[in-house]
Amino acid sequence: MLKIGIIGGGQLGRMILQQAANYPVETYVLEKDTDAPSAHLCHSFVPGNITDYEDVFHFGKKVDVLTIEIENVNVEALFALEKEGVKVLPKPKVLQTIKDKGLQKLFFRENAIPTSPFLLLEDKSAICQHLDLLPAVQKLRTGGYDGKGTQILKDTDDLSAAFDAPCVLEKRVDIEKEISIIVARNESGETAIYPPVEMVFDPKLNLVDYLISPADLSPAQNEDAQMLALQVCHAFDSPGVFAVEMFLSKSGELLVNEVAPRVHNSGHQTIEGNVVSQFDMLLRVLQNLPLGSTKITQPALMLNLLGADNSYGEAVYEGLPTILQLEGVSVHLYGKKITKPGRKMGHVTIVGDSQRELLSKAAIVKNALKVRSK
């Protein structure tokens, strides 16, 4: 049986493993937390630090194909493993580019991928010389995740709170819509593109509030967005599953914001709403199998379930009986023992015939379902 290694043991790994059980593969997980969401769903759980060269290298030597569920891994070890003949998907060079938001922006520029104007700065003091870029978004080049390490600098009043570290300063885009497209490529070079989804953010948490599939775009916008996602995938020139996040600006421009070289929060609704889910897609990529259909079977809405305010400790879930009465509502709880405010504890997918139905059910779910501490 093909041995598949996943670096990282979070919820993305968990959903990969739920799907992996349909295929003739043996699964390995590298993760330091023995209570992580993936820990009990794999054939072999290997305790270790995903940022440590030795841990990643020794883990990789155990498997035939290696993938990631988080970017923050030791890339040097992946390069070494690639040299030794272990298949690493996505390729380490892709990961090296993407984990540094500065290199990622430069990559977009070099490959003529439309993106917002930006500067790479060494620290906070350098911002003062580029006040013309304000209002801007400041992103730490490395180490940010789930909205952390990203903030808006509206004007000079905000400069005192700016991150004092190597960063990307991006001209803020006047955003009409935020969309995301999952695109996959296997080793044979076959590609599969999902229809765009639309993301609505919670300004307080800077986390996806809900996501609607399909996005409400004109046929031309739809086509352009899919072509752009494909261009990004070809530029990276690597097998894998990629989430391409874009802005549609108020002036009608499509700009690539960020790419994740892995299954992604913006593809969760594919489990219930598309013929082949993003997780199944990754399994097909890892086995170099045909990619299958990305078609939407039903409109879907996905809500992240975040730890409630002021709740720290062992998680308990309120409202499941209420929401599971609703037709087309599915829950995915990630099995995290400890909740804290804003932590991603699960998600809910709602499928239905009309956007109106989806939104009215989403309101009930948001109101009823809570993760608190004991």
Next chain:
Amino acid sequence: MLKIGIIGGGQLGRMILQQAANYPVETYVLEKDTDAPSAHLCHSFVPGNITDYEDVFHFGKKVDVLTIEIENVNVEALFALEKEGVKVLPKPKVLQTIKDKGLQKLFFRENAIPTSPFLLLEDKSAICQHLDLLPAVQKLRTGGYDGKGTQILKDTDDLSAAFDAPCVLEKRVDIEKEISIIVARNESGETAIYPPVEMVFDPKLNLVDYLISPADLSPAQNEDAQMLALQVCHAFDSPGVFAVEMFLSKSGELLVNEVAPRVHNSGHQTIEGNVVSQFDMLLRVLQNLPLGSTKITQPALMLNLLGADNSYGEAVYEGLPTILQLEGVSVHLYGKKITKPGRKMGHVTIVGDSQRELLSKAAIVKNALKVRSK
């Protein structure tokens, strides 16, 4: 977290566990084979013999709710656990009735559930006094599974090959269609009934060849079949998931053939083809959550994948690249290391718009996908 115990570690357990990962539950599996399909997908794998009183009793003491994925378990231990306050779903008395095909037939009779005429006989010699029942189906009262322990006795020529053990001798029904209905009930008494599916058998292996959802029935037949399934569920008076297999005779009668008090092969297509799958339904029953919708989202066809003739040994799968090119084809391989002729190694579900499309894809799948030994 609620601790759920599953007795048996086969493919049904595997699919229960794939779904269990969406809920806040901790999973335990009792099974002697450490390579079983469920072994690596649970929080705690407990090695033990499911027919042994001590093994089942000690396993049950570890959990809050206990269920089964196979009937052949030690029922005495389940009665003892029930007395000690462990929830056992289905109730042990249901299992006691169902594991003995003789008691099951008597139960149907006592509860006015229509079923074919039958006799309970002690051995082979007793058949000679009841030749008027031929052509008949002879079933061992206990120990049969997957078509084993069941045979047709057409006439007196077949008597020499009859089983010489306690058995049920049933008048053979002139069958128009074989259908199955999954019905669920939670502790609150809420019930959910799936639309009937139609099963087409392979006469050589006596195993489901393919299954079509929904069954091709008149509205009145549909209604009658669902009412009958509900009657069966109420007669058993227990929470659980039940598969009610029925014959529609050529004269238009509905007769209950057998009931399984668990998720069942005839409900596998609910994963892709219905709003809530039978596995999700069982998880909802075990947590006493609302049962959700059993609606068909798309017509589906399910094929069992059996070990190829003359192949004994470590399993290899042929034809995956061919079948995964087809839209709407999903594979579920059970991770069994060893194949042998006729062994259930997996299943394939095909969803599509028309029966014609389903059947033409099924023909390709049957021809291409093979499980052989290395």
